[in-house]
Structure formats: C-alpha cells, structure tokens
C-alpha cells in the first residue's frame with residue numbers, strides 16, 4: 597500500500613516515522629528547513645523509551661509522489677483547505693484519506709473537496725511536536741490512533757489500514773462510531789486546550805485551582821449541550837469521563853494550543869472553541885465560557901499573524 601503523509605509534524609512525523617521504520621512505501625510532504633533536514637539527514641523520532649532515525653522520501657512537490665492508496669492528513673485544522681488543494685494530484689479514485697487532526701469539521705471539509713466515500717474519520721492520542729528541523733519529540737504514553745468509516749461499517753479497507761498500523765508497532769483501534777469519538781475528544785480538548793491556554797498554565801495547575809477546575813468542567817458542559825442539540829450521541833457521562841481523563845494526564849502536561857501560543861505560532865482556536873461559539877449561535881445554545889476563551893485567543897492569533905499591528909498598539913506614546 598502506497599502511503600502519503602500530508603504534514604510531517606508532531607502527528608504525521610511520529611506515526612509516519614513508525615511506518616517508515618517498518619519498511620512501508622511511505623512518502624512525506626513537508627517544507628522549509630524541516631524539509632531540508634528530512635532530505636539530508638532523515639527523520640528522527642525521539643520518545644520516552646526509544647529513539648530512531650530513518651531515511652525517508654520527503655518532498656514539497658505532491659507530483660513527485662503521485663497518487664497514493666492511503667493519505668494521512670496531519671496538518672493543523674486551519675490548514676485543511678489549503679492542504680486539500682495542494683495534494684489533489686495524490687488523490688485518485690481509490691485513494692483513502694484518513695484525517696488524524698483535532699476538530700470536528702475536517703471530515704466535512706475533506707469530504708466536500710474529495711467526496712465523502714474517500715474519507716475515514718480518525719483521531720490521535722499523542723503528545724508530540726517538531727523539536728528541531730527533522731526531529732520529532734514525543735512524550736507521555738505511546739501514541740494511539742482511533743479511526744473508522746463514517747458509516748461505522750467494519751470494511752475491508754479499514755482492516756487493511758489497521759493491520760498496517762499494527763505491523764508498524766502503532767497502537768490503533770477501529771471505532772464503529774467515529775462521530776462519537778471525535779465529539780468526545782472535541783469536548784475534552786475545547787476544555788483542556790481552552791482553559792490551559794487562556795490561563796497559560798499546565799493542566800495540573802488548572803485542576804489544582806477550584807475556580808479554573810470549575811471553568812474547565814463548565815466549558816465541557818457547554819460543548820456537551822451543543823453536541824446534544826446537534827443530535828450527537830455522546831455517552832450520558834461524557835463530561836465526567838473527560839474530567840477523569842484530564843485527571844489521568846501528567847500534571848505538567850501542556851496542550852498543543854498552549855505550546856503553540858508560547859512559541860508564537862498560530863493556534864487552532866478557530867477550529868476548537870471558535871467552532872463551538874459559531875455553531876452554538878446558530879442553534880441558540882448559550883456558551884459564555886467558550887465565548888470568553890475564543891475572544892481572548894482570537895486576539896492572540898491576530899497578534900501572532902500581525903506583529904507590527906500588535907506592537908503599534910502595545911508600545912510607544
């Protein structure tokens with residue numbers, strides 16, 4: 597099976613690295629200094645218990661790769677549409693596209709572009725990032741993928757992809773209700789990413805302060821109300837489950853949105869709490885906590901995207 601990776605970052609570089617090490621026919625799209633390092637020195641994956649470097653085919657030209665059987669979609673949610681246009685030449689009739697991104701509208705965006713029948717929903721449970729050009733650093737538990745057909749069917753293509761992941765030593769499972777999986781994770785990360793980033797605090801600190809802990813649960817409850825209004829079949833105790841999951845994380849855990857903010861990189865706020873606010877307005881679901889997070893984080897994104905404007909309004913007489 598010929599595999600393409602759209603976005604060789606924390607997620608694409610980690611899982612793609614394992615697939616490459618297992619000898620799979622895999623091709624990576626990257627750019628800038630990261631691409632140069634990948635081409636010159638290979639891809640290095642650094643984890644808690646093992647480090648490895650593997651020679652890979654990395655390029656910024658989709659035409660150099662050509663059509664693939666499986667395309668792993670691993671860019672930030674705000675890059676989904678540009679990336680979809682970019683990889684057009686890699687997608688043919690039987691190509692399967694598996695998104696491992698955070699957010700709940702990536703499937704829909706990809707389906708609009710390529711057709712729903714090509715898309716598998718998925719999510720990654722992992723803490724990983726590009727530590728330096730060519731190097732993916734991972735921490736915490738081994739990365740895990742949950743994915744499935746949008747219809748919930750256990751198809752032959754899903755079995756083949758599961759087999760591929762497992763042969764590469766990647767923990768993976770198939771869900772017969774991927775919409776529920778995506779919404780449960782969305783509820784979790786809108787709370788955890790939103791409150792940790794707003795307060796510039798690790799998850800342990802957020803949980804240790806009663807007020808931010810209540811804020812965290814409140815953000816999650818708003819997402820739960822929205823999901824129920826949209827008819828998403830979340831478990832009855834979705835918020836309790838998400839809070840228990842938050843408790844199970846390392847106390848020093850910093851979500852990727854907080855890391856992005858600290859490194860002055862555009863955050864995924866539009867695809868997370870911003871998405872909640874927009875959908876909730878249409879459905880008349882009150883989401884005041886999410887609105888505050890969105891307003892503050894939207895400003896942060898504007899400052900990152902337009903530093904000259906930000907400094908003109910911040911300094912001087």
Ligand SMILES: NC(=O)C1=CN([C@@H]2O[C@H](COP(=O)(O)OP(=O)(O)OC[C@H]3O[C@@H](n4cnc5c(N)ncnc54)[C@H](OP(=O)(O)O)[C@@H]3O)[C@@H](O)[C@H]2O)C=CC1
Pocket residue numbers: 602603604605606607608625626627628630656670671672673675678679682696697698699720721722723724725726852864
């Ligand atoms: N990292 C994590 O621990 C987790 C992340 N996720 C989710 O997975 C998704 C990916 O996250 P993550 O891997 O951290 O993101 P990264 O920013 O680390 O990786 C995305 C990569 O895609 C590259 N890219 C984007 N557009 C193009 C393009 N047109 N051509 C070539 N390269 C391109 C980016 O390059 P550039 O930097 O130049 O923009 C970047 O290197 C997000 O939705 C995230 O929320 C989910 C679970 C955990």
Ligand SMILES: CC(C)(CO)C(=O)C(=O)O
Pocket residue numbers: 698720721722723785788850851852853
């Ligand atoms: C919360 C976590 C680590 C789940 O894997 C995540 O999705 C992220 O930080 O982007």
